[in-house]
Amino acid sequence: MSIKGKAYIAGIYEHPSRKALDKTLPQLHAEIAKGVLEDAGLTKDDVDGYFCAGDAPGLGPINMIEYLGLNNVRHMDSTETGGSSYIVHVNHAAQAIAAGHCSVALITLAGRPVADAKEGKSARFYSPDTPDLPFEMPYRFNVVNMYAMCAMRHMHEYGTTSEQLAWIKIAASHHAQHNEHAKLRDVVTVEDVVNSPMIADPLHRLDCCVVTDGGGGLLVVSPEVAKSLKRPLVKVLGAGEAPKHLAGGYVDLTYSGACWSGPKAFEEAGVKPTDIKYASIYDSFTITVLETLEDLGFCEKGKGGAFVSDGNLISGVGKLPFNTDGGGLCNNHPGNRGGMTKVIEAARQIRGEAHPKVQVPNCDIALAHGTGGLLGARMGSATLILGSEAA
Amino acid sequence: MSTGQKSKPRLIVNSENKPYWEGAAKGQLLIKKCNDCGKVHYYPRSICPHCFADNTAFVEASGDGVIYSYSVTRQAKPPYVIAYVTIDEGVSMLTNIVDCDVEKVHIGQRVKVSFVEAEEGYALPVFTPA
Secondary structure (H helix, E strand, O other): OOOOOOOEEEEEEEOOOOOOOOOOHHHHHHHHHHHHHHHHOOOHHHOOEEEOOOOOOOOOHHHHHHHHOOOOOOEEEOOOEOEOHHHHHHHHHHHHHHOOOOOEEEEEEEEOHHHHHHOOOOOOOOOOOOOOHHHOHHHOOOHHHHHHHHHHHHHHHHOOOHHHHHHHHHHHHHHHOOOOOOOOOOOOOHHHHHOOOEEEOOEEHHHEOOOEOEEEEEEEEOHHHHHHOOOOOOEEEEEEEEEEOOHHHOOOOOOOOHHHHHHHHHHHHOOOHHHOOEEEEOOOEHHHHHHHHHHOOOOOOOOHHHHHHHHOOOOOOOOOOEOOOOHHHHHOOEOOOOHHHHHHHHHHHHHOOOOOOOOOOOOOEEEEEEEEEOOOOOEEEEEEEEEOOOO | OOOOOOOOOOOOOOOOOHHHHHHHHOOOOEEEEEOOOOOEEOOOOOOOOOOOOOOEEEEEOOOEEEEEEEEEEOOOOOOEEEEEEEEOOOOEEEEEEOOOOOOOOOOOOEEEEEEEEOHHHOEEEEEEEO
16 A cells, blocks of 8 residues: 555644743654644544654653543554654555555654753663663674764775764755754854864764754644645655664675665655755764765765765755755754654644745655664664655 | 773673673683574574574673774774674674774684673683784
8 A cells, every 4th residue: 555645744833942941752752743833724522543662751652642632543653763754654554554544643753862861860861671782782783883884884895084973964954944943053164174173083063963852743644634724735755664784793884774765655656866955954963964864875985975965955056955944964853853844844844834945846755764863783774755846 | 901981891691691790701702503404593583583493592602703804993092993803613703902002903804702801700711813
């Protein structure tokens, strides 16, 4: 069963907060739910499907549905693939809608890592039962050094340079200058990036995304509901999801799960990489974007460095405008989970509601891709292709 | 030998991985080999991740390998090297490169296993330049 044309994104909302000291985690979820329903022009009683991931407290949907006061939910999903979860959720919501299980699916994400750190709460808890943890934790892995090893290997195999990776941050910064909510709004140069402090070789501070509080939400609805609303139509064309892991020790850090989730999404949508007018690419680090672009087929494997250089990702300048909200690198990475904002900006582009300075003209086909977990170990990759009603 | 950490590492020991840590305490790097498909795997599991047979056994690895990739975590004092080392048996393992000049660590570098004392009498395999 294909989801092409079977579901629409009717509501989007990005919480404006980047530092939520005065708000609880459930409160952020609720503000987001309210924001996304108001955007769509629907009420909480219209919601019959609810989706959340590991950022939601308690048993996820069970606790959140009660807190939000949702009374008509008949479909629940708490798929957890890290930061890509919300892109997977759109796929699963479209499948559920196509199968007739629900017609108005609410997806919420919220997080407050900045506030939590200030309050002395630990960022993340890994159960000691996690099978890989005994063999990784003692070596002091962290998010940055695990992605850094991917960059180091990519440089070794393909000659990719720090200057080329810097262009990914530069493009994001060009877009973020127009976003009043972006955490970092200054336009940066290659020199700024490569001269910023080294965090974990070869990744500098400006190769890393921001840490922010806040979140976002989506409303995925049936075609009948979408066409009854007053918002521009954003159609789900195709989606793919795939895990990638260390394969029992046969490690290759030069590619991601996008090499499987991408082709599946393109096939379902019936489009090619050259048809994509705008791409939201998960940008936890610059290397995440580089490997993803290659794996999705926007350029040949190993040629990502040349592809991203000289402004090729800058809206109005290059061939593939990306992350026009400023992405995780400059705008927002709420709860350390960037998949939600990727879908939101792709939907804004299809609606024609991105900032005028970064709006892609006639943006009829857009892509959103997420990489959850660790590029340097095990990850959940998810690709979503959206289109206008004519697409 | 030390990983540069102030205290001895505390390991997560369970019934499935205990022989691995006991081997390390005796100076052996153990990996799992499947007696059905003949392939080795890392990290060790009871059921082979390649063929799903429940016929796996620990075997001692040579302890020699080559750096597949690495990174120096600069924010730590002192900075430390995390790496994937591909051992000569074919599998790659996450580890630290210790007792080395962090500025000279490189992909393709030959390394050999060494052991750091851990809590409760266990030991942690690490690698040093060969």
